[in-house]
Amino acid sequence: MPVRLIALLAALVLAVASCSGDSADRRDVxxxxxxxxxxxxTLLGWNMSVANLRFEAEYVLVDVDAAPAREGEPHAAPEDLRFGLYGALVHPLEADGLGSCEDVTSLGVNPVSASPDRMSGTVCIGPLRDRSQVRGVYAYSPRDRIAETTVAYPAAFPVGVLPTNSSETGLSVKTSSVDAFRADGAQLNPTALGDPAAFTGNGYMLLGLEVDGLAARYRDDSAQRGGPMMVLTAPTIPGKGLSHACDVYGSSVLVLPEASREAVQLRASLCTQGEINAALLYATVSLVGTHAALWTTDDG
Structure with missing residues (x-):
């Protein structure tokens, strides 16, 4: 074989290998x-690193360090950033970055603290006993919503969301459980619908939701949207909720299945809370496109 042809083939092999490496560096899930x-x-105006994933006292801990990506330009508020566990988990686990370690009293951790131009400290996600499925940590903001991607469904007590089909979003949603409470913790049953006095003041509702779809379609739809989807429940209230359950479950979850899965199968519990009529009788569940970032335990 001529020397020049051998050199050309070698150059082509190197070029293909180089392109493959670049693609791996830019890999998306x-x-x-x-x-x-x-x-x-970079995520939502922050230059952010997530490091030192470890397991302690049935919690997953990670250290977060972030600064604005560009001086003087807007970035997501620290209190709006939410972190979750990536992997083949039976149920998703997420936590707000700020205040996530309040229940972890047995560990000496330095919880995330934030100023307008810095966010640093430990995020605590859990509790979790099966550690084998955790492959990384993602971050997103429930307030970051891609325009013209919202699809909302009514979720009234005691039925919740009626089963939807996948024609609008590529994902179907149905309710697996509905539990309603007054603000004092008293649980309401369906017969309360006939009692006007039962729906005064504040209240909250815990919704068990099942979100399903084909991973191949979800991947294509995410590419067209410009990001994955999140599930949001409304209404909600900022800061401390009406119950500890609402603090744990939250009102949002990112739909981010493990990359090797052929199907989207999300099983989540979310909370609606506020004025009791709004939270129980006029609540909504929405699917909304958003932006996120993922850090994995390996580079594969």
């Missing part, structure tokens, strides 16, 4: 930019 734990990437 359902259009979520992905880095290895310890690396930095």
């Amino acid at each position: 359902f259009l979520v930019p992905t880095a290895t734990l310890g690396e930095s990437q």
Whole structure:
């Protein structure tokens, strides 16, 4: 074989290998930019690193360090950032960055603290006993919503969301459980609908939701949207909720299945809370496109 032809073939092999490496460096999971734990990437105006994933006292701990990506430009409020566990978990686990370690009293951790130009400290996600399925941590903001991607469904007590089909979003949603409470913790049963006095003041509702779909379609739809979807419940209230259950479950969850799965199968519990009529009788569940970032335990 001529020497020049051998040299050309070698150059082509190197070029293909180089392109493959670049592609791996820019790998996406359902259009979520992905880095290895310890690396930095940009999310919602922040240059953020997530590192040192560890398991202690049935919690997953990670250290977060973030600063504005560009001085003087807007970025997401620290209190709006939410972190979750990535992997083949039976139920998703998420926590707000700020205040996530309040229940972890047995560990000496330095919880996340924030100022307008810095966010640093430990995020606590859990509790979790089966550690084998955790492959990383993602971050997003429930307030970051891609325009013209919202699909909302009514979720009234005692039925919740009526089963939907996947024609609108590529995902179907149905309710697996509905539990309603007054603000004092007293549980309401369906017969309360005939008692006007039962629906005064504040209240909250815990919704068990099942979100399903084909991973291939969800990947394609995410590419068209510009990001994955999140499930949101409304109404909600900022800060401390009406119950500890609402603090634990939250009112949002990111739909981010493990990359090797052929199906989206999300089983989540979310909370609606506020004025009791709004929270129980006029609540909504929405699917909304958003942006997120993912840090994994390996670079595969």
